[in-house]
Amino acid sequence: AQSVSQHNHHVILSEAASLELGCNYSYGGTVNLFWYVQYPGQHLQLLLKYFSGDPLVKGIKGFEAEFIKSKFSFNLRKPSVQWSDTAEYFCAVNAWNNDMRFGAGTRLTVKP
Amino acid sequence: DAGVTQSPTHLIKTRGQQVTLRCSPISGHKSVSWYQQVLGQGPQFIFQYYEKEERGRGNFPDRFSARQFPNYSSELNVNALLLGDSALYLCASSLAPTSGSYNEQFFGPGTRLTVL
Numbered sequence: 001a002q003s004v005s006q007h008n009h010h011v012i013l014s015e016a017a018s019l020e021l022g023c024n025y026s027y028g029g030t031v032n033l034f035w036y037v038q039y040p041g042q043h044l045q046l047l048l049k050y051f052s053g054d055p056l057v058k059g060i061k062g063f064e065a066e067f068i069k070s071k072f073s074f075n076l077r078k079p080s081v082q083w084s085d086t087a088e089y090f091c092a093v094n095a096w097n098n099d100m101r102f103g104a105g106t107r108l109t110v111k112p
Numbered sequence: 113d114a115g116v117t118q119s120p121t122h123l124i125k126t127r128g129q130q131v132t133l134r135c136s137p138i139s140g141h142k143s144v145s146w147y148q149q150v151l152g153q154g155p156q157f158i159f160q161y162y163e164k165e166e167r168g169r170g171n172f173p174d175r176f177s178a179r180q181f182p183n184y185s186s187e188l189n190v191n192a193l194l195l196g197d198s199a200l201y202l203c204a205s206s207l208a209p210t211s212g213s214y215n216e217q218f219f220g221p222g223t224r225l226t227v228l
Contacts, residue, residue: 004154034216044155044202044219090154099168100145100217102154 002027006103021076023091033074034092116220137205144186147202
C-alpha cells in the first residue's frame with residue numbers, strides 16, 4: 001500500500017522568506033498527487049494537484065510543486081511567504097484503489 | 113453553491129455506544145469519502161462510495177460501516193466506540209471515484225467526536 005512522508009513537522013519562517021516543504025511517497029504505479037492546506041479554524045482546501053503532463057504544477061496563492069518521479073517526491077514551494085500562509089499543509093497520494101493517503105502534515109508558522 | 117455539509121458539528125459519546133455521522137455532498141457529486149483525523153496526524157482514509165456502492169476501504173475494523181443513499185448523501189456508523197475513536201471525521205465529495213481520474217475531492221468541516 002502507498003504511504004506518504006512529510007519531512008518537516010513544524011516550519012517557522014519570516015515573511016518574504018522562501019518555502020519548500022518536502023513530500024515523498026512510496027508506490028510503484030501511477031499516482032495522483034495533491035497538496036491540501038488547512039487554515040486555522042477552516043476545513044481542508046486543495047492547493048494544487050498533479051495527474052499527468054508537466055511535472056511542475058502551479059496552484060492557488062502562488063504555490064507550486066514539482067513532481068520528480070525518480071525520487072518519488074512532490075515538494076511544495078513558494079518564493080515569498082506571507083503571514084496569511086500560516087496553516088497546516090498536507091501532501092496526499094491517490095493510487096488505483098481510491099485509497100487517498102495523507103502525510104502527517106507540516107505546520108507552517110509565518111512571523112510578521 | 114453550498115459546499116460539503118456534515119452533521120452534527122460536535123458529538124460526545126461514551127465507550128461502547130454507537131454513533132452515526134452524516135454528510136451531504138456538493139450538488140452533482142456522486143462520490144463520497146470518509147476520513148478520520150486524529151489530533152496531530154493527517155486524515156486516514158476509511159471508505160469511498162460511488163453510486164451507493166463501496167469503491168474503497170481503508171484499514172479500519174468492522175465496527176466502522178457506511179452507506180450512501182440515492183440522493184448521494186452518506187452516513188458513517190461506528191459501533192462499540194473506543195476511546196481511540198475520538199477524532200475529527202471528515203467527509204469529502206467528488207464527481208466520481210478518485211482513482212486514476214481527474215476528480216478532486218472537496219472536504220467538509222468535519223464532525224468532532226469525543227468518546228469518554
